[in-house]
Amino acid sequence: MSSLLSRRQLLNVAGLAALAAALPRAAIAALTNKAGSAGAAPVPARAPSVPRRVLGKSQLTVPVISVGTGAGQSVAVLRYCLSQGINLIHTSTGYAAGRAIRNVGQAIKGQREKVVLALKITWRADDLRAFDEALKQLGVDSVDLALFNLHDRREVKNPQYAKAAERLKKAQKTKAIGLTTHGDMAACMQEALDQGFYDVLMPSFNLTMKKECLPIFERAAKAGVGIILMKTENGLGALTYQKAIPVYLGLPGVATINKTITTFQQCDSLLSAAATPAASADAHEVERLARLTLAGHCTMCGACVAACPRGVAVADLVRCSDYYLSRADYVTAVQDTLAELPPHMGPQACTKCGTCERVCPQHVPVCHHIQRIATVFG
Numbered sequence: 001m002s003s004l005l006s007r008r009q010l011l012n013v014a015g016l017a018a019l020a021a022a023l024p025r026a027a028i029a030a031l032t033n034k035a036g037s038a039g040a041a042p043v044p045a046r047a048p049s050v051p052r053r054v055l056g057k058s059q060l061t062v063p064v065i066s067v068g069t070g071a072g073q074s075v076a077v078l079r080y081c082l083s084q085g086i087n088l089i090h091t092s093t094g095y096a097a098g099r100a101i102r103n104v105g106q107a108i109k110g111q112r113e114k115v116v117l118a119l120k121i122t123w124r125a126d127d128l129r130a131f132d133e134a135l136k137q138l139g140v141d142s143v144d145l146a147l148f149n150l151h152d153r154r155e156v157k158n159p160q161y162a163k164a165a166e167r168l169k170k171a172q173k174t175k176a177i178g179l180t181t182h183g184d185m186a187a188c189m190q191e192a193l194d195q196g197f198y199d200v201l202m203p204s205f206n207l208t209m210k211k212e213c214l215p216i217f218e219r220a221a222k223a224g225v226g227i228i229l230m231k232t233e234n235g236l237g238a239l240t241y242q243k244a245i246p247v248y249l250g251l252p253g254v255a256t257i258n259k260t261i262t263t264f265q266q267c268d269s270l271l272s273a274a275a276t277p278a279a280s281a282d283a284h285e286v287e288r289l290a291r292l293t294l295a296g297h298c299t300m301c302g303a304c305v306a307a308c309p310r311g312v313a314v315a316d317l318v319r320c321s322d323y324y325l326s327r328a329d330y331v332t333a334v335q336d337t338l339a340e341l342p343p344h345m346g347p348q349a350c351t352k353c354g355t356c357e358r359v360c361p362q363h364v365p366v367c368h369h370i371q372r373i374a375t376v377f378g
C-alpha cells in the first residue's frame with residue numbers, strides 16, 4: 001500500500017482547497033508526496049457522494065457509512081472522513097486509552113455544527129460529572145446521541161437508565177438516546193424496544209444473525225427506532241465486505257454502518273461500496289461466505305456468559321482473542337478491555353470446566369481463546 005497522500009486527499013484533509021488554484025502544480029505535488037503517514041492509497045477520480053438517511057425518531061440525518069474510533073485513529077484520518085461526508089463519529093472515553101476521544105475533539109474543532117456526535121457511556125448511567133468530563137474532552141457542550149452500553153437484558157430492564165435518559169435530555173446534553181450491545185443482543189434489543197424511550201439501537205451484527213435479528217429490526221423500524229450496525233466486517237475479508245455493505249444497508253431500519261476507518265483508502269473503498277446497489281446474487285453469496293467463514297468464530301450472542309458458573313466475562317475474553325488479536329491495530333483494545341475487567345471476571349477466574357464451549361452455537365473453541373489471553377496477558 002502506498003503511504004503517499006493524493007492531491008485531492010491532502011487538500012480535503014488540510015482544508016486547502018482554496019489554495020489549490022494559487023499553488024503551482026509542482027508545489028502541490030511536493031506537498032502531497034511528503035504528507036502521507038496515515039495509509040493513503042489510490043483513490044477514485046471523484047469522491048463518491050454519501051447517501052444519507054434519517055436515524056429513526058432521533059431525526060438525525062446521517063451518512064450510510066459512519067466512523068467508529070475504537071482504534072484511536074489519527075486526526076488526519078478523521079478529518080478526511082469528515083471531508084468526504086462521513087460526519088457521524090462514534091467514540092468513547094475508554095477507546096485507545098483516551099486517545100480516541102481526544103483525537104475526535106481535535107478533528108471536529110471549528111466544525112461542530114457539521115458533525116453528528118455519538119458517545120458511548122461506559123460509566124454509571126446517572127454520573128453526570130463523568131458525562132461532563134467526556135464533553136470537555138470533546139470540546140463540546142452536548143452530543144447528538146448518547147448510548148448506554150449494555151449486554152444483559154436484566155441491565156436493560158433497570159429503571160435507572162430511563163431516568164438517566166430523561167435527565168440527559170432535559171439538561172440538553174444529548175438529543176437522542178441509544179443502546180449499544182454486543183452480548184445477549186437479541187434479548188437486549190427486545191427489552192430496549194419494550195422500554196420505549198430508546199431512539200436508536202446499535203448492535204454488533206453480521207449476516208449469520210439475520211434469522212434472530214431481522215424480526216427485531218422490523219419491529220424497530222415500525223417503532224421509529226433507528227439502527228446503527230457495528231462489527232459488520234467480522235469474518236469477511238475486505239473484498240467480500242465490499243459486496244456485503246449494500247446488503248447490510250438493505251436491511252429494514254438500518255440507517256448506517258459504523259466502521260472503524262483507519263486509512264484514507266479504507267474510507268474511499270467504503271464510500272464506493274455504499275454507492276453500489278445491492279445485487280441479489282451478491283446477497284446470497286455474501287451470506288453463504290459469512291456462514292462459512294464465521295463457523296468457529298464468535299458472533300457475540302452471549303450464550304457462554306449466561307452459562308458460566310463462575311461469572312467469567314467469557315464473551316469479552318473471546319472477543320479479545322478471536323477478534324481484536326487478529327489485527328495489530330487492536331492490541332491496545334485488548335489491553336483496555338482486560339484492564340476494565342475485575343479479577344473475578346478475568347481469565348484467571350476460569351476453572352476450565354468447559355461449559356461455555358459446550359453451549360456455544362458457533363462451536364467456538366472458547367477454552368483455547370481464554371487460555372490464549374491468559375498466556376499472553378496474564
Ligand code: SF4
Pocket residue numbers: 297298299300301302303304305314315318359360361362363364366
Ligand atoms: S463464544 Fe459462542 S456462545 Fe460465547 S458469545 Fe461467542 S458465539 Fe456466543
Ligand code: SF4
Pocket residue numbers: 307308309310311312314349350351352353354355356357366367370
Ligand atoms: S470453562 Fe471457564 S469460562 Fe468457561 S464456563 Fe467454565 S469457568 Fe466459565
